[in-house]
Amino acid sequence: MTQQSISSRKADFRVYLGSTLFFVYILFSTPIVGVLILAGFWLPFEVRYKIADIWINCLLYVLKLCCGLGYEVEGLENIPKQGAAxxxxxxxSAWETIALRQIVAPQTAVLKKSLLQIPFGGWALATLKPIAIDRSNQKEALKMLLEQGIARLREGLFVLIFPEGTRVAPGATKKFNAGGAMLAHKSGFPVVPLAHNAGEFWPRNSFLKYPGVIKVKIGPLICTQDKSAKEINAEAEAWITQAMREISKEQLA
Structure with missing residues (x-):
């Protein structure tokens, strides 16, 4: 069956109802989980991570229940079993900032420093070893990315980076920033490219979540030894671009 694109899809009562119920769940559950994580700040990182992990599991379940939105993953075998990447x-979309914590774990992510100021959710996130950068100071942001990124990788955490820097609408492209590739070049850790079409169902800056199945493709490891940051970035961008074309074709099949 051909999947409608967001541009031609009209929201019906079920979409509005499901999206509202999901929003209410986030609104009420986030402070509760935030307090639990903050209360356990003295506990090992693994315990705090597990609390957040349970919440995300519940969140994705409620998303499926209320909005009919699930996902499927291709290429899980490409995630290293030993060591980080x-x-x-x-x-x-906002979907991948949540769901990818379940698909690739344990992980930390590069994010805007201002997000840590959000009551409860942001405060709790601050205890989970994020790499929080100030985008207004690019030189300092890159320094923090490299220093903290290498430290997290050596701890065994996957580091999630969105090289486009911001959410990009389906069908649109944006030049990849070099920060993630530079981290790979400096650290020697491999890169795992990842593509998905979450924006087709959970559009950026949208309250509405549409039913369907988000396609996630995980590419083969990109070895970073003896490669420049430019070469690493180009290889990852090429794979993701091609994977996005394949996802689009599969949606139209």
Whole structure:
């Protein structure tokens, strides 16, 4: 069956109802989980991570229940079983900032420093070893990315980076920033490219979530030894671009 695109899809009562119920769940559950994580700040990182992990599991279940939105993953075998890696992912939606924590774990992510100021959710996130950068100071942001990124990788955490820097609408493209590739070049850790079409169902800056199945493709490891940051970035961007074309074709099949 051909999947309608967001541009031609009209929201019906079920979409509005499901999206509202999901929003209410987030509104009430986030402070509760945030307090639990903050209360356990003295506990090992693994315990705090597990609390967040349970919440995300519940969140994705409620998303499926209320909005009819699920996902399927291709290429899980490409995630290293031993050691960490840098995940360079397509960025279309808020969905991947949540769901990818379940698909690739344990992980931390590069994010805007201002997000840590959000009551409860942001405060709790601050205890989970994020790499929070100030985008207004690019030189300092890159320094923090490299220093903290290498430290997190050596701890065994996957580092999730959205090289486009911001959410990009389905069908649109944006030049990849070099920060993730530079981290790979400096650290020697491999890169895992990741593509998905979450923006087709959970559009950026949209309250509405549409039913369907988000397609996630995980590419083969990109070895970073003896490669420049430019070469690493180009290889990851080429794979993700091709994977996005394949996802689009599969949606139309």
């Amino acid at each position: 840098i995940i360079l992912s397509k960025h279309q």
